[in-house]
Every structure is written in C-alpha cells, then in structure tokens.
Amino acid sequence: MSESRGSIHCNLIEEQDEGDCRGPDVPYTVFKDSVKRGKGLCQEPFKLVSGCLAGICLVLLIVLLVTNTHTGKGSSAQQSEAEMQKSCPNVTALTIDLQMQMKAKGELEKEVSVLKGRIARLEAASAPAPVPTKSPCAEDWKFFNGSCYFISGSRRSWDDSEEYCQNNGGHLAIILTPEEQTFIWDLLPRGHWNAYWFGISDEKVEEDWHWVDGTKLVGGFWEEGEPNNHFNEDCGYMIKTDVLTRVAIKSWYDAPCHMYLPWICEKLASS
Structure with a gap:
C-alpha cells in the first residue's frame, strides 16, 4: 500500500516536473513547487514595468513633440521681434548718418563758394590789364x-x-x-x-x-x-x-x- 502511494506520488511529480523522483519526500516536492510558482510571480512585475516604461516613453515623446512645436513658433516670434528691434536702431543710425552727410555737404558747398571767390580774384589779378583806349582829348x-x-x-x-x-x-x-x-x-x-x-x-x-x-x-x-x-x-x-x-x-x-x-x-x- 505504501509503495502504491509512493508510485502515485512519483507519477504526479513527474507530470509536474520531468526530473528524477526521489521518493515520497513531501517537503522537497513542496519546495520545488514553490520555486516554480515564484518564477511565475517574478516574471509578471517585469512585464508590468516594461509596459509602464513603454507608456512613459510614449507620453514623453508626445510632450517633446508638442514642446518642440510651441518652441518653434515661439522662436519664430522671438526672431521676428528681435529683427524688428534690430531694424529700429538701424533706421536711427541711418537717419543720423544722413544728417551728418547733409551737414558735410553744406560745409563743402561753403568751401566751394569761398574757393570760387578766391579763384575769381586770382584770375582777375592775373588777367592782363586792359589796353587803354585813346582819349578823345589832348594831353592835360x-x-x-x-x-x-x-x-x-x-x-x-x-x-x-x-x-x-x-x-x-x-x-x-x-x-x-x-x-x-x-x-x-x-x-x-x-x-x-x-x-x-x-x-x-x-x-x-x-x-x-x-x-x-x-x-x-x-x-x-x-x-x-x-x-x-x-x-x-x-x-x-x-x-x-x-x-x-x-x-x-x-x-x-x-x-x-x-x-x-x-x-x-x-x-x-x-x-
């Protein structure tokens, strides 16, 4: 009877595990069965973590896309504003430069006028004296x-x-x-x-x-x-x-x- 029970128990173990049957040692059977159950339980958290990580990555990807979109729009606006701010000083600088050019032009025109006067005087001084016309009157x-x-x-x-x-x-x-x-x-x-x-x-x-x-x-x-x-x-x-x-x-x-x-x-x- 005892052997029959041992055989049945061994067969049950073989069905669960294709290892050697060491006899009707219950504690061992329980331990081994517990190990198998432990392995199944350990694999479930890893799957859950992997899924969570995949979801987090997806969320992060969406956030990055949205952020990049807004950032691109903001960069364009900031760039336009920066260009406008940059163009204003350029206009002011051009206006100042134009005023300086006009002032320089006026000074040059004055110098040209003075030089023309000097040239006219020099030409008059260097011009040959007019030949005196004969007087219709006698001497004295x-x-x-x-x-x-x-x-x-x-x-x-x-x-x-x-x-x-x-x-x-x-x-x-x-x-x-x-x-x-x-x-x-x-x-x-x-x-x-x-x-x-x-x-x-x-x-x-x-x-x-x-x-x-x-x-x-x-x-x-x-x-x-x-x-x-x-x-x-x-x-x-x-x-x-x-x-x-x-x-x-x-x-x-x-x-x-x-x-x-x-x-x-x-x-x-x-x-």
Whole structure:
C-alpha cells in the first residue's frame, strides 16, 4: 500500500516536473513547487514595468513633440521681434548718418563758394590789364560828356584867359548842368582860396550875365549873396577852399575882370 502511494506520488511529480523522483519526500516536492510558482510571480512585475516604461516613453515623446512645436513658433516670434528691434536702431543710425552727410555737404558747398571767390580774384589779378583806349582829348585835358576840359596852372586876366582857350581850339568853360559843374569842381585842387575863371560876364550890361558864346545865363551855381558887384565885378569865377562843408553847386563868385587868376578851358572832344 505504501509503495502504491509512493508510485502515485512519483507519477504526479513527474507530470509536474520531468526530473528524477526521489521518493515520497513531501517537503522537497513542496519546495520545488514553490520555486516554480515564484518564477511565475517574478516574471509578471517585469512585464508590468516594461509596459509602464513603454507608456512613459510614449507620453514623453508626445510632450517633446508638442514642446518642440510651441518652441518653434515661439522662436519664430522671438526672431521676428528681435529683427524688428534690430531694424529700429538701424533706421536711427541711418537717419543720423544722413544728417551728418547733409551737414558735410553744406560745409563743402561753403568751401566751394569761398574757393570760387578766391579763384575769381586770382584770375582777375592775373588777367592782363586792359589796353587803354585813346582819349578823345589832348594831353592835360579831361574828358566829360563830349567835351574836354583844361585846368591851368598859371594866372591871367579873364580876357587873356579867354584868348588862351581860343588859341587852343576852345573857350572859357560854359557850365550848364550840376553834373558838369561837379565834374569840373572835382578837378580843382583844394586851397585857402583857390579861384578859377570860367566863361561868364556882365561887362556889356550890369547884372545881365552871358556866356562867352553869347547865350544868356539861366540859373547858375552862385554862392549865397553872389553876384554882388562889390568892386565893379563883371567876370565870373569859382572857388574850392579847404572848408569841406563847401559844395560844388554853391561856388560861383563875381570879381573884377582884370584880376589874375587860373582858368578853365573847354572844347569839343575830337571824334
């Protein structure tokens, strides 16, 4: 009976394990069976951990994809903003540079203007002097408005002075306009009482003044209070003194015709 039980037990063990049957040792059978069950239990946690790790990796992959997507969009926006911020200083720098260029241009234009002026002056200085045109008047005679005028350096009476002028193709000066009077007066030198005969007299009729060509005087450039015929003064003369307040258009006086004074001749300019 005991052997039969042992055989049955051995057969049961063989079905479970293809090892040697060592007899009806229950403890061994229990231990071995426990080991097999332990192996099954140990394999289950590894499978669970592997599955968890795979899930975590999948989640991490999705998170990374989403993060990269947002990061890419953010990078583009940040890049655009950075470019805008960078372009603003560029515009400011260009504006400042343009202003500096305009200022430099203005300074250069001023320098060019100054240089042009200097060049013009140098050209004028180096240009040959114009060839003087031949005067229509003889030597020592001055030209004005179609006539030639001579200022004597010697003295004669009024009649002798007229004779000298006639001998030189003219007559004592006939003065009709303020411009002519001023021109002649400017030719005279200043002095204490520099007096010069010109071509007017009232020898024929007192206070009826005529020019040497026979025309009657109209107006004139008399000093105030002149003519006064103080000492039988029948001939006209003009003065130019050291008094600077005297003017050309108030410089005529009358005097005795026999006095010796310098004179002023006039004749037509040669054509």
